[in-house]
Amino acid sequence: MSKHPLMGSERAPFDGAQSVGKADPAERLEVTVLVRRGSSDALRTRVSKLVAGNASDGHIQREDFAQQFGAAPNDMSAVRNFASQHGLSVVEEHAARRTVILSGTVAQFNDAFDVDLQQFEHAGGSYRGRTGPVHLPDELSGVVDAVLGLDNRPQARPHFRSRPPQGNVHWQSSRTGTTSSTPLQLASLYDFPAGTGQGQCIAIIELGGGYRPADLKAYFSKLGIASPKVTTVSVDHGKNHPTGDANGPDGEVMLDIEIAGAIAPGAHIAVYFAPNTDAGFLDAVTTAIHDTIRKPSVISISWGGPESAWTEQAMTAFDQAFQAAAALGITVCVASGDNGSGDGVNDGADHVDFPASSPYALACGGTSVQAGKGAIAKETVWNDGANGGASGGGVSSFFALPAWQEGLQAARAKGGTGALQMRGVPDVAGNADPATGYDVRVDGSDMVIGGTSAVAPLWAGLVARINAGKNSPAGYLNPKLYKTAAGLTDITQGNNGDFVASAGWDACTGLGRPDGNKLAGTFG
Missing domain, CATH: 3.40.50.200 (Peptidase S8/S53 domain)
Incomplete structure (x- = not known):
């Protein structure tokens, strides 16, 4: 199965951080997979009307958002199938948020996304991290916009x-x-x-x-x-x-x-x-x-x-x-x-x-x-x-x-x-x-x-x-x-x-x- 780098997913270590070895392969974690929007162009058009000040149809209601602008059911299903193939569990999914949260071990996520999770230490503490991009299989290429949470460094x-x-x-x-x-x-x-x-x-x-x-x-x-x-x-x-x-x-x-x-x-x-x-x-x-x-x-x-x-x-x-x-x-x-x-x-x-x-x-x-x-x-x-x-x-x-x-x-x-x-x-x-x-x-x-x-x-x-x-x-x-x-x-x-x-x-x-x-x- 061929895999391709996910554009924009590249990570580098914190300044001054050093790898002290591989992350525990049995450590469990949860990862957020963000699926593409089913109608990105339509949402951009709607927001552009707000920018122009002529949004005559007003703001959309939350209850209607998932149907109009959420993730497509087939895309969500593709992520679930991918998770099943790699022994990962789906713990949460939300079409409006375009989010599927997966649970598994370090070893399973290393295999699923072709990454090598390491343990890093730096002046401020330690974190689990990776270097380089996340990789996706052909069936998820273009379907997944982001994979977040493999790296648990303090972000903000x-x-x-x-x-x-x-x-x-x-x-x-x-x-x-x-x-x-x-x-x-x-x-x-x-x-x-x-x-x-x-x-x-x-x-x-x-x-x-x-x-x-x-x-x-x-x-x-x-x-x-x-x-x-x-x-x-x-x-x-x-x-x-x-x-x-x-x-x-x-x-x-x-x-x-x-x-x-x-x-x-x-x-x-x-x-x-x-x-x-x-x-x-x-x-x-x-x-x-x-x-x-x-x-x-x-x-x-x-x-x-x-x-x-x-x-x-x-x-x-x-x-x-x-x-x-x-x-x-x-x-x-x-x-x-x-x-x-x-x-x-x-x-x-x-x-x-x-x-x-x-x-x-x-x-x-x-x-x-x-x-x-x-x-x-x-x-x-x-x-x-x-x-x-x-x-x-x-x-x-x-x-x-x-x-x-x-x-x-x-x-x-x-x-x-x-x-x-x-x-x-x-x-x-x-x-x-x-x-x-x-x-x-x-x-x-x-x-x-x-x-x-x-x-x-x-x-x-x-x-x-x-x-x-x-x-x-x-x-x-x-x-x-x-x-x-x-x-x-x-x-x-x-x-x-x-x-x-x-x-x-x-x-x-x-x-x-x-x-x-x-x-x-x-x-x-």
């Missing part, structure tokens, strides 16, 4: 920053006089429309950590608002698992829930927990998008990593999932990263964070807000330097220039501008500076947290309020935001490293931060 990182203690030298020298805000205070500064997001569902994607209901109850009680309904959804065996480390993933989980929940306490907050792998991350996203029980109208994602750390098959799979979200009327808000124009890659080049760089995501960058007497006195790009963090932004090396960004320029800190040739990041922004950050409660302690992780749930809560106010989903915001820029306040001071804020769109804060009531009018 949370984008939050805790505020240093007040005795910190950096704090004393450059942050004197700054203060934090509750999410409600910031919503007031940004003139968010009234409302609670009643009747909406906000999906939050988490790849580790957890929350304690007692902390949430105490936090919302202190704010003087009703606690939102919070539901845990397990994906690929992911669990709500608080670690007790406020500076670990618990900080991310609590920040996301508390900001989104404070802005939209009438909304149902559904937290999708999954393993921090490419398969787990994608499965959490597609589970939320196609959840016919909770039906989220907005998704908040505060995890990501530089595009260079992803396989092409994974980035394409996420992008296709976000296209589906657009067709369903779901807004996907994604943090743009906390490491400025380099995105934490130490090669001297510019990098953008994914999945924020998908054109179908609303990429959320960061600002620093100085306020007094209930009003904003000054707002600039968040940039605390290489170690303190800065708004992620730049130009994608993978995604083509979307129609709604044509003609835009990226201004550089060293002078000069260049016309965008590829997707520019971010789209919008909001307060992210830990020094002017958000009052939150994590693992029993009150603390202040910033980072672009805070901006994604902030925008998600705003969208939930807007959706509730007009009783219909705003959906895919990007095309309309770029067409009018109404409801956004431009940020024109500061830089994130290699890029500088400028009039209009820039690669630090996008089109600017929200002016909530005006934005609600735009989508009313």
